[in-house]
Amino acid sequence: MKNNNSAKTQSEKKRSLSGILLSSPYLVWSVIFIVAPLFFVVYYAFTDRNGNFTFDNISKLGDYTGIFIHSIWIGLISTVICLVIAYPMAYIMARSGARRQKTLMMLVMLPMWMNLLIRTYSWMTLLQDTGIINNLISAIGLPRIHMIDTSFAVVVGMVYNFFPYMILPIYSVMSKIDNNLVEAAQDLGCNKLNVFRKVLFPLSLPGVVSGITMVFVPSVSTFYIAGKLGGPSNLLIGDVVETQFKASNNYNLGSAISLVLMVLILICMAVMNKFADDDTNMIV
Amino acid sequence: MSNVLLQLKNVSVRFDDDQILKSINLDICDKEFVTLLGPSGCGKTTTLRIIGGFVEPDSGEVLFDGKNLLDVPSHKRAVNTIFQKYALFPHLNVYENVAFGLRVKKTPEDVVKKTVKEMLSMVNLKGFERRNISTLSGGQQQRVAIARALAVNPRVLLLDEPLGALDLKLRKDMQVELKNIQKRMGITFIYVTHDQEEALSMSDTVVVMNQGVIQQVGSPEDIYNEPVNAFVADFIGESNILDGVMLEDYKASFSGHVFDCLDKGFDKNEAVDIVVRPEDVDVVEPEKGMLCGTVSSVTFKGVHFEIIVDINGFKWMIQTTDYSPVGANIGLYIEPDAIHVMKKSEYSGAYGDYSSFSDEIDKLSELNDGES
């Protein structure tokens, strides 16, 4: 009986062991190329050029507070606009017939397969002072509007690039909502507005949350879009990091900024996930 | 039915803290149809998986033809399994599923062709060769699984609740068909089910299990007529289980009356459990009855009426073709051979009368429980 106690059945143990064996190449890989690099970021953030420990990089971050706030502001605005535009679209998609759903899905996906650089470039040409939009405006006799190199252009670029990421999760959650639930709600006396308010919207929240993270993270952290559309006065945190690493070669300061960026975003995501949990709990 | 093919000796298994099997001993004969019967979680499926080679026992021996089976990996055992949800290979068509085992053994193509054809015609699936698995009905998938397992010519076929997913009518048909196949192939079937009716109608031998322990092994008739304890009596068929006292050989006292019976060999005045099957009770005029009581409910069941009679606070179930209205005073008459006397066991008192109908609840909980 004694050896019985130790065994979680031998076949189970063997299985578990071969599982670890099979995944070991990946485990090694992820330790070297996912975990270790993060330690380098931390290391560089707290050392100077000669490798001595210092808080200089962190204290220098004060100079970048404005850019941080501007980045988060732009990210928030872009995310909200994406949500406002994408939610009705996702709703329309989820409520249409199977064939139509498929086509709409494809149409929404297709531009995402184009490179972000190209998509941004196309807006750059559109928004220029002598671009098509301004040509059209002046053709109907109105004065040209200066759009390129403004925050407005940056937000347009962000929204254009990332709003499909908002549609997809909301749509996929909505399309899985059982139609019987809608009918049950109507049966229990809900009108169309109430069906939406009391059933569809709460149930679609998980999709909204993942959509928000999928849009917010890249719009806060990406570079290029702001640089191309917003001009030098609208640089975002991603552009600063890029400059530190690619142009100024100040890896230490760049690492410090990256570290703060990473921590900020992880905190945001944690808060979002907490929200999502609470919300779903409330519904249940 | 004399030559023992498969022997389990003192087999024990535990998962984490659960003792799934407690030192099981079981002999299974060649060409026998054996059913492991019990409620979910009783260890019947684990026993089957040990024989199939998917669970290693923590202690004990399994002998096949007198040789140790535990050292043989599952793919080299002359034992094949019909899995609960068939486990047909979804990427292969019917023909390739049946041919799978033969292909693995590098059987020549003409033999494969012949065997698959034979097997498919045996399970009445001629003409289904090229069909995709996902286009088959449950019953058809079941047949493919049988053909696939039998194609490799096993000595023993293990069946894990194979009819569980089928509807009632199909189930009955498949029961007959499985029994026929077993006879025709002349191999051993070890069949796991929680359906007692299925077990009784198909098996040569029934093994009743509960909580990792074998309760009783015997022919269906033995199990039904001479249950060894209250658990078996309650699990197989309907029964009225009463506390009684064995006054002397052939004399039992229960429900305030002394009955003649056919049992002997108990101590004088030994406390015992008494089982009386509902269909063995005759309804007579009150003055002619050994026991007297008031009808508290009547249910029409088609072939018979099910009557609940209150006698001294104990609710008897009686199955009879004669109608008695609720409130009627009736007498019960019980022949000596209808009385089964059992030694007291750990299950004594666990199964009472029919005051609360527990059947439906039992069935519901069975549906909810996953099989282990």
Place this chain on the structure above:
Amino acid sequence: MKTTSRVYTALIMIFLYAPIAVLIFFSFNSSKSNAVFESFSLRWYKELFNDTQILQALKNTLIIAGLSALISTVLGTAAAVGIDMYRKKWQKSVVLTVTNFPMMNPDIVTGVSMMLLFVFASKLLNINGILGFWTILIAHITFNLPYVILSVLPKLRQTDPHLAEAAMDLGCTPVKAFFKVVLPAIRPGIVTGMIMAFTLSLDDFIISNFTTETFQTLPLQIYSMTKKHVTPSINALSTLIFATILLLLILSNVTQSRAESKLNKEIREGKKQKRGNN
């Protein structure tokens, strides 16, 4: 209601496709302008095809995408199968957290952190200019792996655990059972993961930007082209990319719906046969 949603859909589609349409339109412009159409010409396409740098970058992109997709698929599938076999909950959650991390972490931080690792390695190994083919390949494999693992794992969970047992029961060794039965069952997940890995790799420019210097991919090439001025060859290139994607999507949709209708037909015939039998 219906018209409202139609109009809304139309507006969204205009927003999505107008910029692309403009690019395509002006790729045939004879002048350099992206605003005034002069006359039809294939000048920018000719220029594109004579640009050896772009062609080389295209080749490099395909090599990196192909290799990284292949390697991450093999590694990731093995990992997913292994993770699925873990019996201890904490092991699973640790590994899955590490796996999820690169998907949540901003790309730029992933890129920067890997660059630091490579720079450290170059100092350690005393190699100058380490940032090139190998480093970008490693980086792409790394960010592809989570997508492969997370598309294979659910398939493994959906697969009947008895399938492998059934194969062993019929005479397969455990390894053979995996290749003959489990692998085909999870193939859709593997293929999805591989396609995702391939397209992510094709498209990536943020992480690539930090992990290679000598080895140029197409997105990096586009990046440096758009850094300077407006170059209409980009219009031509975009048009070609768009046409390719469109073609591939239509092709895959056609084959998909064909396979579906074939299966539906079989099911219908099956029902007929069943009725006949009864």
